[in-house]
Amino acid sequence: MGLTELKAPKAQGVVRFQVSANQELHLIVPQASGDSLSKFLTARGPGVYAMRFEVKKLKATRAFFRKKLPAKALRMGKTPERLIVLKEYAHGVQLEFVEEPKAQALLAQRYEIVEGQKLNKVAKKHAEGLYLKYCALCHGKNREGYAADNAPSLKSHSLMAVTKIPAANYNFLRYTIAYGRQGTAMAAYGKDQGGPLEALEIDLLITWLREKSGVKNPIELSTDPVLGDVALGKKLYDQTCAACHGVKGEGVSAPALGNPMFLATASDAFLRHAIAEGRDSTPMRAFNNKLKKEEIDALTAYIRSRASGWNAPGAVVIKEPLPKDYILNPKNKAPKFTLREGKYVPAEQVLQALQDKSRMVILDARSKAGWHQSHIPGAVPVPYYEEPDSFIKDMPKDKTWIVVYCACPHAASEKVVSTLRRLGYKNTAIIDEGILVWTNRGYPVQYGQGDVAKK
Ligand code: HEC
Ligand code: HEC
Structure with missing residues (x-):
């Protein structure tokens, strides 16, 4: 075929060929009967099913194929955005074309986050890519939550509505993503914490999530403390909330409200808003028509009372093993x-x-x-x-x-x-x-x- 075989990695069952500068062909055989590859092959028979190519401009590639092939041969795919040529028109192998990844620095220049304005196309695409790479595993492909580890929904309108930039409550999401919540599956993703995301990318993700949830007018929550009867709050919490959030706020099927990181980043008004409005399309119902105003204040004060004396975490430096x-x-x-x-x-x-x-x-x-x-x-x-x-x-x-x-x-x-x-x-x-x-x-x-x- 005129292809150059690549030496490394010398993994069993895989051969790699250089096709051109950035293109490789991988041939794989299953390693054990019953593994996912052998199941696929039993069902479909051996063969080549799809090939993916990186191109400079997806638009230009599309225009090119439009001249050569009937419209029904072409399809646009999402996540990642790609042009697909159906196998019926390509000798039995589906062809996929994706755009070359652009350098991070170039992207930072090209997108801008402006309150009240929609993200541009490049920014959107980058945010979606980050989401699928780092978050979808647990929070779900469509931000619906609960794909793994009981990760909450990132889709709920009532959560995404309280992300007005630069209001203080915006930092809740920013810190949760950057620092994570120790003791839960939500790890820290900020670069300065050893994670993969630049601060700018975290803001981009939040803006993108908010836009996807259809939030038109983000709410600015008050930063004032919510005063309430802590003893009443405890009674209500034990009766109404503990089954899901845990007797000690440790989280059962719902986030751990006693988590120090959560309490350090969620303002009183944020807690109150979550209790009153609930989180749409999740098990967290709105309590504003079930509980009185004083009762919601009491719950807020009780949850807050668990947080005294906790300081924001600093960056930790540690050497990785060689x-x-x-x-x-x-x-x-x-x-x-x-x-x-x-x-x-x-x-x-x-x-x-x-x-x-x-x-x-x-x-x-x-x-x-x-x-x-x-x-x-x-x-x-x-x-x-x-x-x-x-x-x-x-x-x-x-x-x-x-x-x-x-x-x-x-x-x-x-x-x-x-x-x-x-x-x-x-x-x-x-x-x-x-x-x-x-x-x-x-x-x-x-x-x-x-x-x-x-x-
Ligand atoms: C390994 C699974 C996992 C991955 C991957 C993950 N998360 Fe989470 N995330 C969780 C869990 C679990 C929680 C709830 C933690 C708790 O119990 O307090 C959470 C909580 C959150 C919250 C707080 C939501 C709320 O209602 O308070 C945000 C925001 C969030 N994650 C964003 C992200 C983003 C953005 C990414 C990708 C950069 C990501 N997460 C990746 C598991 C994950
Ligand atoms: C049926 C189970 C259930 C009950 C009962 C329940 N919650 Fe929740 N709660 C949840 C779930 C699940 C979430 C996370 C929803 C999401 O965003 O995906 C949540 C989220 C929250 C949050 C936001 C946490 C965060 O990480 O952002 C607060 C605050 C909260 N609940 C307080 C309460 C209080 C106070 C009560 C009692 C009045 C209560 N909940 C009762 C299931 C429950």
Whole structure:
């Protein structure tokens, strides 16, 4: 075919060919009977199903094909925006064309966030790309929430309405995204916290989310404290709210209202607004027609009373382990793991392996900032959104056990483990319970200030 075979990575079951400067062809065979690839092949038979190409200008490519092909041969796809040529018109292989990613700096110049104005097309596209890459895993493809880890809806009008820039309540979303909520699956995404997003990109995401929810007139909430009867608030909370939010505000099926980060960023008026208006299309109903004004004030005051003395978090600096330190106890024996469904290792077996000083690699698949806040000792940060090329070359390909975890329980670690398995790493497993259960059980974790590289 006149294609050049690419050498690295020497993964089992994959061959890569250079097509042209930026184009590659990957041929993949399944690694095990019953894995997703072999299921697909059983259903559809082997073959090439689609090819994707990057082009300079999608518009120009579209104009070109319009001259050559009937209109019904072409279709525009969303997320990412792409032009599709149906397989019936392309020798049985669907062709997809996407626009080349533009440099970040160029984008920053090209979009502008102006209160009261819609985002321009470039900004919208960038925001959507960020959302799908970093947030959809848990908050859902359409911002509906509850795709994983009980992540709340980012679609609800009543939440998105309270994001007037530059009002103080706007910072609620900004801080939640930048700093995350320690102790929940919501990790920090801000660059200065070790996450992937520039401050500008966080603002862009918020503006985009608000626009998508159809908010026309954002509300500016008061910054005044809400005064209320704390004792009455406690009584009402225990009766009405604890079933979902937890007796100690720890969160059951709903966000943890006692979370220090939540209480540090949500103003009284924000809390009151959430209780009164609820969150449309979620289990959080509006209480303004069920409870009296004083009762909602009392609940607000009670929730606030849990937050006294908490300060905003500062950036934490910590060194990440170097590739030479990835294998824990390299001279020792491998651990004995019994996997559930061939994939999940119970946390207690991993604890045992740590105590026995067994030879293994532990990967943390959350946003890097999650790792910075706390992690299993010796774990290497390998965020689920990173391309395999960035870490795979440093992974031992000699049957060393590689165990992967995320917050709770599997979404991010599944992604990393399936990449590893696809590339031929067989001794891989997901820590079944995830880091939150691990932490709650009192198993060892290393917090931000501790320095892994020094150990
Ligand atoms: C691994 C799962 C996960 C990912 C990925 C994730 N989140 Fe979250 N997010 C959560 C959870 C869980 C909560 C609720 C935390 C709690 O219980 O307080 C949350 C809460 C939030 C909230 C607060 C909503 C509210 O009603 O208070 C915002 C805003 C948010 N996330 C935005 C984002 C954005 C933007 C991204 C992508 C940059 C993102 N999240 C990625 C799990 C996730
Ligand atoms: C049926 C379960 C349920 C009950 C009962 C309930 N909530 Fe909620 N609440 C939720 C859920 C779920 C959310 C998150 C909704 C979303 O945005 O996806 C939420 C969100 C909230 C929020 C916003 C949290 C955030 O992270 O932004 C506040 C504040 C709140 N509830 C307070 C209360 C109070 C006070 C009561 C009692 C009067 C109450 N809730 C009763 C399920 C419940």
